[in-house]
Amino acid sequence: MSESSANDNAETTPSSSPSLLAHETKAEFEYESLDHNTDAFRLLKVLPSRSADGLLQLTLWHDVVSSASYHCLSYRWGDQSHRHTVLLNGKRFTIGGNLHGFLEAVFSRYCKDSPDDAFKALFVDAISIDQSCVRERGHQVQQMGKIYNNAIGVLVWLGEHRLSDELLEWLHLPQRSYNSSLLSGVARDQWDVLRFNAYWYRAWM
Numbered sequence: 001m002s003e004s005s006a007n008d009n010a011e012t013t014p015s016s017s018p019s020l021l022a023h024e025t026k027a028e029f030e031y032e033s034l035d036h037n038t039d040a041f042r043l044l045k046v047l048p049s050r051s052a053d054g055l056l057q058l059t060l061w062h063d064v065v066s067s068a069s070y071h072c073l074s075y076r077w078g079d080q081s082h083r084h085t086v087l088l089n090g091k092r093f094t095i096g097g098n099l100h101g102f103l104e105a106v107f108s109r110y111c112k113d114s115p116d117d118a119f120k121a122l123f124v125d126a127i128s129i130d131q132s133c134v135r136e137r138g139h140q141v142q143q144m145g146k147i148y149n150n151a152i153g154v155l156v157w158l159g160e161h162r163l164s165d166e167l168l169e170w171l172h173l174p175q176r177s178y179n180s181s182l183l184s185g186v187a188r189d190q191w192d193v194l195r196f197n198a199y200w201y202r203a204w205m
Contacts, residue, residue: 029091031130032062036139039065041147042128043121044088046103048111056086056103058093060127065143065150070121072148075102075157076199077126088127099126102157122155123147158199163190 034040040062047057063070078098085094086103095103106122129140140147148154163171167187180188 029088029093072151
């Protein structure tokens with residue numbers, strides 16, 4: 001690989017320019033190897049603007065668990081047969097529908113309106129780990145506990161759900177008894193959708 005092509009594929013820092021990323025849409029993303037002698041891992045950020053053809057744009061970079069500041073995402077991969085394309089460091093990259101829904105939510109609720117308040121760094125296993133590399137997957141799995149323990153917080157994504165004001169208020173009541181019979185029929189149905197979500201039956205949260 002030539003020096004110029006290697007630089008094109010390199011994972012960038014969070015300061016990558018969205019305007020530059022929008023012009024490089026043809027090539028597929030290629031991972032740069034992690035340093036397996038350290039607690040290296042990858043973090044990503046959702047950029048506050050879409051590409052010229054309307055795709056979500058993400059920046060991915062290398063960091064080390066012991067000193068990084070980030071949030072982790074906990075979610076279900078779900079059905080991977082229907083894929084969505086995003087731009088990862090300006091290159092095309094495909095992800096599953098449930099993860100795409102989460103990234104769209106981050107973009108619409110945080111990046112677009114309040115970019116300064118958006119999650120500045122996220123660990124998302126489907127993107128942060130090169131899933132095609134067995135050695136890397138092993139390295140990351142070994143330090144998964146450390147990755148989640150060192151995070152600022154863990155975001156749980158149950159999918160897109162519209163919740164009534166009644167249910168949102170009930171969910172935030174202090175010392176609630178979890179007596180869903182106090183809820184109206186609509187709010188109780190919404191609560192059942194949340195509490196019986198397949199996410200809660202996973203072996204790994």
